[in-house]
Amino acid sequence: xxxxxxxxxxxxxxxxxxxxxxxxxxxxxxxxxxxxxxxxxxxxxxxxxxxxxxxxxxxxxxxxxxxxxxxxxxxxxxxxxxxxxxxxxxxxxxxxxxxxxxxxxxxxxxxxxxxxxxxxxxxxxxxxxxxxxxxxxxxxxxxxxxxxxxxxxxxxxxxxxxxxxxxxxxxxxxxxxxxxxxxxxxxxxxxxxxxxxxxxxxxxxxxxxxxxxxxxxxxxxxxxxxxxxxxxxxxxxxxxxxxxxxxxxxxxxxxxxxxxxxxxxxxxxxxxxxxxxxxxxxxxxxxxxxxxxxxxxxxxxxxxxxxxxxxxxxxxxxxxxxxxxxxxxxxxxxxxxxxxxxxxxxxxxxxxxxxxxxxxxxxxxxxxxxxxxxxxxxxxxxxxxxxxxxxxxxxxxxxxxxxxxxxxxxxxxxxxxxxxxxxxxxxxxxxxxxxxxxxxxxxxxxxxxxxxxxxxxxxxxxxxxxxxxxxxxxxxxxxxxxxxxxxxxxxxxxxxxxxxxxxxxxxxxxxxxxxxxxxxxxxxxxxxxxxxxxxxxxxxxxxxxxxxxxxxxxxxxxxxxxxxxxxxxxxxxxxxxxxxxxxxxxxxxxxxxxxxxxxxxxxxxxxxxxxxxxxxxxxxxxxxxxxxxxxxxxxxxxxxxxxxxxxxxxxxxxxxxxxxxxxxxxxxxxxxxxxxxxxxxxxxxxxxxxxxxxxxxxxxxxxxxxxxxxxxxxxxxxxxxxxxxxxxxxxxxxxxxxxxxxxxxxxxxxxxxxxxxxxxxxxxxxxxxxxxxxxxxxxxxxxxxxxxxxxxxxxxxxxxxxxxxxxxxxxxxxxxxxxxxxxxxxxxxxxxxxxxxxxxxxxxxxxxxxxxxxxxxxxxxxxxxxxxxxxxxxxxxxxxxxxxxxxxxxxxxxxxxxxxxxxxxxxxxxxxxxxxxxxxxxxxxxxxxxxxxxxxxxxxxxxxxxxxxxxxxxxxxxxxxxxxxxxxxxxxxxxxxxxxxxxxxxxxxxx
Numbered sequence: 001x002x003x004x005x006x007x008x009x010x011x012x013x014x015x016x017x018x019x020x021x022x023x024x025x026x027x028x029x030x031x032x033x034x035x036x037x038x039x040x041x042x043x044x045x046x047x048x049x050x051x052x053x054x055x056x057x058x059x060x061x062x063x064x065x066x067x068x069x070x071x072x073x074x075x076x077x078x079x080x081x082x083x084x085x086x087x088x089x090x091x092x093x094x095x096x097x098x099x100x101x102x103x104x105x106x107x108x109x110x111x112x113x114x115x116x117x118x119x120x121x122x123x124x125x126x127x128x129x130x131x132x133x134x135x136x137x138x139x140x141x142x143x144x145x146x147x148x149x150x151x152x153x154x155x156x157x158x159x160x161x162x163x164x165x166x167x168x169x170x171x172x173x174x175x176x177x178x179x180x181x182x183x184x185x186x187x188x189x190x191x192x193x194x195x196x197x198x199x200x201x202x203x204x205x206x207x208x209x210x211x212x213x214x215x216x217x218x219x220x221x222x223x224x225x226x227x228x229x230x231x232x233x234x235x236x237x238x239x240x241x242x243x244x245x246x247x248x249x250x251x252x253x254x255x256x257x258x259x260x261x262x263x264x265x266x267x268x269x270x271x272x273x274x275x276x277x278x279x280x281x282x283x284x285x286x287x288x289x290x291x292x293x294x295x296x297x298x299x300x301x302x303x304x305x306x307x308x309x310x311x312x313x314x315x316x317x318x319x320x321x322x323x324x325x326x327x328x329x330x331x332x333x334x335x336x337x338x339x340x341x342x343x344x345x346x347x348x349x350x351x352x353x354x355x356x357x358x359x360x361x362x363x364x365x366x367x368x369x370x371x372x373x374x375x376x377x378x379x380x381x382x383x384x385x386x387x388x389x390x391x392x393x394x395x396x397x398x399x400x401x402x403x404x405x406x407x408x409x410x411x412x413x414x415x416x417x418x419x420x421x422x423x424x425x426x427x428x429x430x431x432x433x434x435x436x437x438x439x440x441x442x443x444x445x446x447x448x449x450x451x452x453x454x455x456x457x458x459x460x461x462x463x464x465x466x467x468x469x470x471x472x473x474x475x476x477x478x479x480x481x482x483x484x485x486x487x488x489x490x491x492x493x494x495x496x497x498x499x500x501x502x503x504x505x506x507x508x509x510x511x512x513x514x515x516x517x518x519x520x521x522x523x524x525x526x527x528x529x530x531x532x533x534x535x536x537x538x539x540x541x542x543x544x545x546x547x548x549x550x551x552x553x554x555x556x557x558x559x560x561x562x563x564x565x566x567x568x569x570x571x572x573x574x575x576x577x578x579x580x581x582x583x584x585x586x587x588x589x590x591x592x593x594x595x596x597x598x599x600x601x602x603x604x605x606x607x608x609x610x611x612x613x614x615x616x617x618x619x620x621x622x623x624x625x626x627x628x629x630x631x632x633x634x635x636x637x638x639x640x641x642x643x644x645x646x647x648x649x650x651x652x653x654x655x656x657x658x659x660x661x662x663x664x665x666x667x668x669x670x671x672x673x674x675x676x677x678x679x680x681x682x683x684x685x686x687x688x689x690x691x692x693x694x695x696x697x698x699x700x701x702x703x704x705x706x707x708x709x710x711x712x713x714x715x716x717x718x719x720x721x722x723x724x725x726x727x728x729x730x731x732x733x734x735x736x737x738x739x740x741x742x743x744x745x746x747x748x749x750x751x752x753x754x755x756x757x758x759x760x761x762x763x764x765x766x767x768x769x770x771x772x773x774x775x776x777x778x779x780x781x782x783x784x785x786x787x788x789x790x791x792x793x794x795x796x797x798x799x800x801x802x803x804x805x806x807x808x809x810x811x812x813x814x815x816x817x818x819x820x821x822x823x824x825x826x827x828x829x830x831x832x833x834x835x836x837x838x839x840x841x842x843x844x845x846x847x848x849x850x851x852x853x854x855x856x857x858x859x860x861x862x863x864x865x866x867x868x869x870x871x872x873x874x875x876x877x878x879x880x881x882x883x884x885x886x887x888x889x890x891x892x893x894x895x896x897x898x899x900x901x902x903x904x905x906x907x908x909x910x911x912x913x914x915x916x917x918x919x920x921x922x923x924x925x926x927x928x929x930x931x932x933x934x935x936x937x938x939x940x941x942x943x944x945x946x947x948x949x950x951x952x953x954x955x956x957x958x959x960x961x962x963x964x965x966x967x968x969x970x971x972x973x974x975x976x977x978x979x980x981x982x983x984x985x986x987x988x989x990x991x
Contacts (some may be wrong), residue, residue: 219251470492535582836869921982
């Protein structure tokens with residue numbers, strides 16, 4: 001009997017137990033039952049990332065053993081150190097002279113852990129492993145040290161048999177797709193071909209289909225499966241008034257044509273494409289243009305773009321011909337698929353980084369399109385599937401010839417090309433003109449700023465006396481030119497970079513207008529890091545006079561330090577600045593000689609006195625001062641006008657030209673085959689392998705031949721060949737899994753030997769054939785499945801059928817499905833009446849190169865989970881995932897996730913009860929419920945229609961009355977009631 005519950009469909013006794021509870025949080029906690037407080041329950045392929053999985057061993061443990069241990073502890077070793085083999089599960093657990101290397105479940109008792117911690121024998125001897133790697137080994141041992149490797153410690157690896165391709169092609173996944181009719185002509189109702197195949201399996205299992213679900217349940221299932229949203233009131237009313245096959249077909253077609261279908265199914269593929277708006281890893285760089293790939297997916301699913309065309313675009317779109325700019329843009333943006341993986345951008349060994357990126361691309365293409373774990377063959381032949389390491393490097397050569405990263409965002413930190421997208425010529429010309437105007441104005445501003453500085457320098461420096469600048473001085477040693485500190489004479493100044501002490505000097509040679517007494521001044525910009533003991537030598541009438549110059553203190557007049565007044569008998573004199581034993585930066589700019597009488601006049605009476613002009617003529621200080629003031633005023637007015645012009649240009653800027661994260665072929669000399677990297681090591685190279693494909697997937701030669709490019713075009717064509725044994729099967733199986741709750745092959749990302757076998761291989765092949773013959777289109781495939789009787793079955797439990805087929809492999813009933821995190825959030829926002837259905841673009845605008853290194857990079861701004869848009873448009877920032885969405889099992893963007901984990905733990909209910917955003921949505925939805933009617937019954941119907949898309953039954957009414965008590969006319973009570981519904985299991989699950 002249904003309930004919004006806290007208990008889902010567990011039975012009457014659980015529901016009655018809470019009939020009088022008012023605290024929604026207590027209702028929610030009790031809803032899970034005692035079993036929920038144990039270990040987390042996880043199903044699906046995503047468990048591959050957990051320490052107790054084979055995938056964890058293959059990605060985290062085996063590569064470390066190969067790289068750091070096999071040289072001394074494997075069958076390939078010249079001698080076995082300590083009689084310990086680490087290249088087989090048996091060898092590790094049997095151990096060597098000191099005993100077993102690994103004790104499953106016992107971290108502290110495992111000698112291998114002690115060795116890599118450097119607590120006993122220090123292994124590896126050439127340096128301790130990173131802490132993160134040690135933690136991986138600790139987690140692996142604690143989880144049972146899962147190790148799928150065969151062999152024994154007595155069998156050297158070199159003696160093992162090679163891969164038998166002919167035998168490998170006999171495995172079901174590598175056999176050609178074949179059309180086999182079902183064992184019975186049709187389903188019992190005489191309808192759908194899918195049901196005929198399933199009925200054959202049921203008869204073999206000795207079970208019968210459970211029968212259809214009630215109309216409301218079927219509609220809710222269909223709406224969430226096709227659009228990710230609950231059905232609206234109009235659709236609910238129409239369907240419940242006429243729940244006929246004809247009405248069902250019309251509603252199916254409407255939903256397939258809706259924007260919601262494209263958004264929801266694009267999100268499914270984004271899980272596989274490991275979509276994110278930032279790089280994550282060591283340098284969380286912002287993917288400013290990743291949203292274009294999401295937009296491409298949504299438009300592709302909306303238009304039902306053929307899947308084979310999408311594969312070709314995602315693998316080699318930059319190399320494909322295009323009929324127009326629109327198609328060219330899509331082709332380029334689609335290749336973002338290859339760019340999205342997380343990368344160690346600050347890796348200084350760029351050869352290592354290059355091959356790590358290649359490995360991620362090979363593995364992603366393998367699992368996404370073929371359901372094969374190709375990454376396992378990087379270091380050695382695949383241990384389970386017929387994929388030799390040569391085949392891995394045949395594919396690696398293709399991506400090694402592809403440019404993914406190019407240039408640096410800062411020193412040692414790699415980045416990627418920003419590939420311009422095609423635009424209309426008029427728009428490109430407008431942007432080009434605007435950029436030219438901006439650059440011209442910026443150059444003019446720079447020149448004007450220099451004019452202002454020079455004018456001010458004249459005011460401060462050239463009102464009297466003789467000035468010699470650093471550019472005319474004789475340098476000894478290596479001085480550094482600079483304009484960083486803006487107060488300087490001429491075009492800049494020099495400094496010693498606080499180095500080369502005692503090895504450099506600067507000699508100013510000066511000719512005075514006549515012998516006499518002069519004050520000697522030196523210009524500089526004061527600062528705390530300047531030297532306080534700069535030695536200066538002046539050639540005076542008394543010989544070479546040495547003084548010490550403190551450059552730390554500001555002086556009057558500005559910029560100038562007076563070294564004192566000296567008598568000069570010879571008009572030709574000099575000043576030398578050195579940096580011997582100085583205690584900071586030594587600055588060298590200009591030297592000034594001011595006649596003593598001129599200085600006295602300027603300091604005392606301020607009367608007009610004669611100064612010596614640069615041309616030898618006399619001019620008054622006052623007239624010179626006025627001229628310089630006018631010069632400064634003119635320069636500053638010009639600068640002000642230019643800055644205003646720059647602001648205007650920036651405000652009137654046309655939209656920037658669009659860019660894409662798109663790969664490209666490397667320049668011709670860099671395109672070529674890849675050598676085998678022995679044990680996966682970057683510098684341990686074997687023979688070159690011709691670029692090509694997996695030999696097990698077909699007969700004949702799998703090499704590309706003489707390709708003019710990287711080989712991605714040929715790879716894309718190979719993947720989309722109608723005779724390929726894997727690609728269509730894998731896609732059809734993914735669609736089936738999303739709609740039926742379990743794949744025909746339940747390991748949707750692994751069709752290899754370690755994956756599960758198909759429950760209905762003939763059905764899988766029949767749908768794959770129809771899919772390819774129908775033009776590789778997704779919508780007809782989805783339509784075919786949801787029109788079947790199998791899709792419309794009830795999820796009701798039947799003890800007899802469960803006894804015969806406990807895992808429901810014959811699909812005798814519908815599998816209950818947990819809503820994805822995005823649908824749960826969108827359903828709450830929809831119930832609140834605030835869901836904005838408009839597409840969103842460029843949500844990472846305003847973030848800098850590094851997501852977390854700028855003003856927009858705090859968690860609240862990045863998450864933006866409270867925004868009213870659909871969840872598919874929320875930023876996905878690695879390292880800053882919204883806690884609410886993580887608790888509800890959103891896909892980890894660091895991984896390729898074909899099937900999300902499904903957990904049901906108390907923490908989810910606590911998040912749903914305590915999240916401020918959810919409480920805000922519950923308040924808005926509660927207000928809608930309260931305002932919908934003046935009666936208890938009317939409000940209750942509205943609540944159930946909004947939240948669960950069904951009508952309440954008698955038990956629901958009793959629970960609601962017990963919950964609300966005497967507060968049926970309280971808006972707060974209805975808000976609490978809706979909040980409890982949001983936290984209930986029925987809201988999160990599809991029956």
